[in-house]
Amino acid sequence: MSISTRINHIALVVDDPEVALRFWRDGLGLALECTEAVPEQAAEVSFLPLGESHVELVRPTTADSGLAKYLAKRGPGMHHVCVEVDDVGAMLERLKAGGFRLIDESPRVRANGTRYAFIHPEATSGVLVELYESAR
Amino acid sequence: MSISTRINHIALVVDDPEVALRFWRDGLGLALECTEAVPEQAAEVSFLPLGESHVELVRPTTADSGLAKYLAKRGPGMHHVCVEVDDVGAMLERLKAGGFRLIDESPRVRANGTRYAFIHPEATSGVLVELYESAR
Numbered sequence: 407m408s409i410s411t412r413i414n415h416i417a418l419v420v421d422d423p424e425v426a427l428r429f430w431r432d433g434l435g436l437a438l439e440c441t442e443a444v445p446e447q448a449a450e451v452s453f454l455p456l457g458e459s460h461v462e463l464v465r466p467t468t469a470d471s472g473l474a475k476y477l478a479k480r481g482p483g484m485h486h487v488c489v490e491v492d493d494v495g496a497m498l499e500r501l502k503a504g505g506f507r508l509i510d511e512s513p514r515v516r517a518n519g520t521r522y523a524f525i526h527p528e529a530t531s532g533v534l535v536e537l538y539e540s541a542r
Numbered sequence: 543m544s545i546s547t548r549i550n551h552i553a554l555v556v557d558d559p560e561v562a563l564r565f566w567r568d569g570l571g572l573a574l575e576c577t578e579a580v581p582e583q584a585a586e587v588s589f590l591p592l593g594e595s596h597v598e599l600v601r602p603t604t605a606d607s608g609l610a611k612y613l614a615k616r617g618p619g620m621h622h623v624c625v626e627v628d629d630v631g632a633m634l635e636r637l638k639a640g641g642f643r644l645i646d647e648s649p650r651v652r653a654n655g656t657r658y659a660f661i662h663p664e665a666t667s668g669v670l671v672e673l674y675e676s677a678r
Contacts, residue, residue, distance in 0.1 A: 410592060412595070429665055434633075458548065483667065484620045531556050531618040531619065
């Protein structure tokens with residue numbers, strides 16, 4: 407069976423990363439590792455390591471993405487929790503067999519080879535959960 | 543200066559821990575370490591280790607606590623993110639000096655000696671953040 411190994415990241419959706427960095431970098435003292443454009447998500451993401459996890463600050467770069475609408479409706483805040491697993495495909499099969507509501511029925515693949523999938527908040531008690539499997 | 547070392551836990555507020563455990567334990571495969579009454583928070587908390595962090599499922603045990611009202615208003619979901627630091631008092635001083643809005647101006651202490659404090663979501667881009675310092 408697939409094993410859940412750690413919190414890979416928590417993701418906050420923000421309208422102004424500089425405002426968010428004032429707390430997470432300047433206040434809490436985390437390092438800003440990098441800021442990257444993620445065109446397939448229509449977003450720009452800042453990565454701040456925290457132990458074996460990261461805090462990710464996600465800024466929508468278009469007004470019509472799901473992320474942009476989420477931000478417009480709720481304001482800045484938590485967007486999702488990402489749990490690293492050793493096999494996203496196996497975990498999705500297991501969750502499907504358990505009757506859990508998924509957003510992605512099979513793994514999606516990022517440009518860097520990372521496999522991931524999202525689980526519907528209805529299945530998790532209200533939290534959008536991303537599963538994440540590092541490229542080998 | 544105080545150092546932030548890891549995500550100590552993420553806390554979900556839930557009305558029925560058995561429903562939440564169906565996903566986090568039975569689905570995702572996390573172990574249920576223990577379930578404890580936390581009378582000072584009018585809550586019962588289930589702890590599930592995940593790497594160097596925990597997932598905490600928090601069920602309000604009275605109807606009139608802040609937590610119970612939060613649950614009644616928003617339904618189950620993310621409640622806060624807890625960041626472990628090596629010195630909560632020093633971090634609070636640093637955040638105060640930076641003009642960040644705090645909920646606790648000085649560290650609070652749990653029965654087990656853990657020092658903690660909450661930071662207002664207004665300061666953090668929309669997430670309730672707990673600072674946490676292990677008892678020595």
